Amino acid sequence: xxxxxxxxxxxxxxxxxxxxxxxxxxxxxxxxxxxxxxxxxxxxxxxxxxxxxxxxxxxxxxxxxxxxxxxxxxxxxxxxxxxxxxxxxxxxxxxxxxxxxxxxxxxxxxxxxxxxxxxxxxxxxxxxxxxxxxxxxxxxxxxxxxxxxxxxxxxxxxxxxxxxxxxxxxxxxxxxxxxxxxxxxxxxxxxxxxxxxxxxxxxxxxxxxxxxxxxxxxxxxxxxxxxxxxxxxxxxxxxxxxxxxxxxxxxxxxxxxxxxxxxxxxxxxxxxxxxxxxxxxxxxxxxxxxxxxxxxxxxxxxxxxxxxxxxxxxxxxxxxxxxxxxxxxxxxxxxxxxxxxxxxxxxxxxxxxxxxxxxxxxxxxxxxxxxxxxxxxxxxxxxxxxxxxxxxxxxxxxxxxxxxxxxxxxxxxxxxxxxxxxxxxxxxxxxxxxxxxxxxxxxxxxxxxxxxxxxxxxxxxxxxxxxxxxxxxxxxxxxxxxxxxxxxxxxxxxxxxxxxxxxxxxxxxxxxxxxxxxxxxxxxxxxxxxxxxxxxxxxxxxxxxxxxxxxxxxxxxxxxxxxxxxxxxxxxxxxxxxxxxxxxxxxxxxxxxxxxxxxxxxxxxxxxxxxxxxxxxxxxxxxxxxxxxxxxxxxxxxxxxxxxxxxxxxxxxxxxxxxxxxxxxxxxxxxxxxxxxxxxxxxxxxxxxxxxxxxxxxxxxxxxxxxxxxxxxxxxxxxxxxxxxxxxxxxxxxxxxxxxxxxxxxxxxxxxxxxxxxxxxxxxxxxxxxx
Numbered sequence: 001x002x003x004x005x006x007x008x009x010x011x012x013x014x015x016x017x018x019x020x021x022x023x024x025x026x027x028x029x030x031x032x033x034x035x036x037x038x039x040x041x042x043x044x045x046x047x048x049x050x051x052x053x054x055x056x057x058x059x060x061x062x063x064x065x066x067x068x069x070x071x072x073x074x075x076x077x078x079x080x081x082x083x084x085x086x087x088x089x090x091x092x093x094x095x096x097x098x099x100x101x102x103x104x105x106x107x108x109x110x111x112x113x114x115x116x117x118x119x120x121x122x123x124x125x126x127x128x129x130x131x132x133x134x135x136x137x138x139x140x141x142x143x144x145x146x147x148x149x150x151x152x153x154x155x156x157x158x159x160x161x162x163x164x165x166x167x168x169x170x171x172x173x174x175x176x177x178x179x180x181x182x183x184x185x186x187x188x189x190x191x192x193x194x195x196x197x198x199x200x201x202x203x204x205x206x207x208x209x210x211x212x213x214x215x216x217x218x219x220x221x222x223x224x225x226x227x228x229x230x231x232x233x234x235x236x237x238x239x240x241x242x243x244x245x246x247x248x249x250x251x252x253x254x255x256x257x258x259x260x261x262x263x264x265x266x267x268x269x270x271x272x273x274x275x276x277x278x279x280x281x282x283x284x285x286x287x288x289x290x291x292x293x294x295x296x297x298x299x300x301x302x303x304x305x306x307x308x309x310x311x312x313x314x315x316x317x318x319x320x321x322x323x324x325x326x327x328x329x330x331x332x333x334x335x336x337x338x339x340x341x342x343x344x345x346x347x348x349x350x351x352x353x354x355x356x357x358x359x360x361x362x363x364x365x366x367x368x369x370x371x372x373x374x375x376x377x378x379x380x381x382x383x384x385x386x387x388x389x390x391x392x393x394x395x396x397x398x399x400x401x402x403x404x405x406x407x408x409x410x411x412x413x414x415x416x417x418x419x420x421x422x423x424x425x426x427x428x429x430x431x432x433x434x435x436x437x438x439x440x441x442x443x444x445x446x447x448x449x450x451x452x453x454x455x456x457x458x459x460x461x462x463x464x465x466x467x468x469x470x471x472x473x474x475x476x477x478x479x480x481x482x483x484x485x486x487x488x489x490x491x492x493x494x495x496x497x498x499x500x501x502x503x504x505x506x507x508x509x510x511x512x513x514x515x516x517x518x519x520x521x522x523x524x525x526x527x528x529x530x531x532x533x534x535x536x537x538x539x540x541x542x543x544x545x546x547x548x549x550x551x552x553x554x555x556x557x558x559x560x561x562x563x564x565x566x567x568x569x570x571x572x573x574x575x576x577x578x579x580x581x582x583x584x585x586x587x588x589x590x591x592x593x594x595x596x597x598x599x600x601x602x603x604x605x606x607x608x609x610x611x612x613x614x615x616x617x618x619x620x621x622x623x624x625x626x627x628x629x630x631x632x633x634x635x636x637x638x639x640x641x642x643x644x645x646x647x648x649x650x651x652x653x654x655x656x657x658x659x660x661x662x663x664x665x666x667x668x669x670x671x672x673x674x675x676x677x678x679x680x681x682x683x684x685x686x687x688x689x690x691x692x693x694x695x696x697x698x699x700x701x702x703x704x705x706x707x708x709x710x711x712x713x714x715x716x717x718x719x720x721x722x723x724x725x726x727x728x729x730x731x732x733x734x735x736x737x738x739x740x741x742x743x744x745x746x747x748x749x750x751x752x753x754x755x756x757x758x759x760x761x762x763x764x765x766x767x768x769x770x771x
Contacts, residue, residue: 037090039127047134061095111139111170140171143209149216171210188254192218222252225284231291242374267326296321311338328371336363380412398432416468429455434742451554458497460489474703476509497556498546507537507771532649537771539642560636566764569664570710571691575634578666582630582721612749627753637666658695708764714754721745
C-alpha cells in the first residue's frame, strides 16, 4: 500500500466536504415544486361540482397533510405540527399521474363518461398545493330501465324497492351492480340460490342516453341437504344444529344462513363460526359449518373505594354452556359500604352523623339470570328467568330494599325483528322521609308517599315488539325502527300497584339531496348536500292507574311519562318538560311576606302562608325572591306525545352538523283504551312546547359524540311550591334536624327563570344520536 502524506488526506477530505455542502445547499435552495417529494399542504379538485369530494379523496392515492383528529385540530394543530397531532403527506409524482386515471374511472362509473382530468403543482409555503383540474362534461343518462322477471317468484313492489336506477338518472354502474346483487339475494331469500341476474346496457354516445335491461332468472328452487359440523370439542354438534335456522329438507334461504351464523356468534361459545355452501349444481344444498370454540366460562372480580361508599367489591361469573345446549347462566354481585363502621370519618372518608346503625350496614346487589336458547328446539325461540335482591342506602336520606324475579319469552320473527312477553315480580320498600320522595321522585302528596313507604308488590305482565330495519347501528341514513310495548298490572298478576300502560316509538331515516349519479335525485346538488339525512321521530304513550280490587290507586313514579333531555325535547333539561312542582329551602322564605300580612313565620306550621311571589324584605331595592332559589322537580304525566325532525349534514371529515325541531306534550289525560292514543287533543292536554335547535356530531368507533343546543321558549308557569319543616331536633350543642316533613304553600309561584336570551339555550352533551 503506497504511503499518502497527511496533508494530502486533509486536503482531499476538505474538498469532499465542500462538494457535499454545495450539493446539500443546492438541494435546499430548490423550490418545493422542483423537489422530488415535497409536502402536500393542500389538495384541490377544481371543477368537481357534481360529486362528493370526500368520497373522491378516498379513491385516490394523493393526500394532504392534516391533523389526526378533531381534538388535535381544535387544541394543538394551530400552533404545533408534532407527529402526535399532525400527519404529513408527501407527493408521489408517479401516483399523481395514476390518480388522473383513477379520477376518470371514478367519474365513468358514476355516469360522466367523458370527464377530462389535468393536474398542476404550485408552491404553498414550504410545501405545495396539488390541484386536479376536472372538466366533468355532460353525464350519460338512463333513457329507459327495464326489469324482466318471473312474477310468480318476485312481486312488482319488491322489485321497485330493490332497483334504484330510474329513467332520467345517471348511468351509474355502481347503482346498476347494486341492483343486480340485491335481485340475486332476493331470489336466494325466496329459495332460488342459483338464480342469476344479467345486465345489458345500450349507450347512445351522441345523445348521451342509455337503455338498461336487467333480466332475473330464478332457475330451480333448492332445499337444505345435510349439515356437517366441524371444529367442535366441548360443544355438542346438536347444540349448533339447534341454534341454526337452517333445517334439512326446508327451503334454502340466504336469510337463514345469515341468521344461523349470527346465532352462533351471539352464543359466545365460538371465536369464529363460518357457515358455507360449497358450489353445487344440485337442488339439494349441503351445508358446512366450521367453528372455533371459545372458553365456556368467564369470571371477573374487581374492587375499589371512594370517600362516599367506602370499600366495594364486585364480581361476575358467566357459564355459556351450562347443562349443554348453549344454556347461559349469569351471576353478578356487588357489595358496598364495607368497613363503614370502622372507617366512618377516618381520613378521607366522610362521617355519617346519623344515629341509625342501618346506614352503616353493607349495601349489595345480587342477581342470577338463566337463558334457554332454541326453546322447544326452535332457534327463533328463547326463554329466560332471573332473580335479584338489592339493598341500597344513602345516609340520612333513604334505605331501599328490593327483591323479585323475571321471566321472559322471546321470539325472533326475522333478522332484527323480535317480539317478547315478560312477567316481573318485584317487592320493594323505601324507608325515607317525605322530603326524599318529593325531591327525588317528584311525589309530594301524602297518599302516594305513605304507599311508597310501605312494602308493596309491583308485578306487571308486558308484551313488546322491536323491528329494526335501519342500515347502520350508530348513525342510520336509511330505513326505520319501530318499538312498541303494552303493560298490565292488576290483582290477576299479583300486583298492588295496578295500571295499564302503552307506549310506542318510531324513527324513520332517508337521504335527501342525493345525486342521480347514486340513483336518486338531481345532479345539480353540491357535494355538501350529497350525504344529508332527514330523520323523523315520533313517541306516544299513556298510562292509567287502577284502584279496583283493593289496589292502591297510586301510580308508581317509574310508570309515569317524562319529557325533556338529550334524547327528548332538547330545549329542556332532563325530564323538565311536563307537570312540575317547585321546592324551596325554608330559610329562603324567612324574609318573605306572609299572605295574612307581615313577615313569614318560617319556623312553624304558618310557613304554608308564606308568599313565594313577594319581595325579599331584606333587600333594600325591594327585589322579588329570585327564581334561582326555587328548584323545579318533575312530577311526570299520564300521557305523552313527542315528535322531532332533524336534518343531519356533513361539515368536515368526521364532523357533521344538525338542525332540529323538537315538540312534545306531557299531560294528565287518562287512557282507557288503545283508541285514546289517536285522540291528540286528549294527549296534548297538559304542558307542551316546541323547541328548535342546532348541534354537531363527531363520529368515533363507539358512536358519535353529540353536542346539541336547544332553544327554550321560556314561558312563565304557575307552579305549586313545597318546602320542609323540621319536626325533631337533636339535643347536641349544635342542633341537627332528625325528622323533616314537607309543607305545601298556599300560594303558587309564577316561575319564569328564563329572563335573558342566553338562558334560553339548553346545552346537551352525550354519546349516540338522539334517535
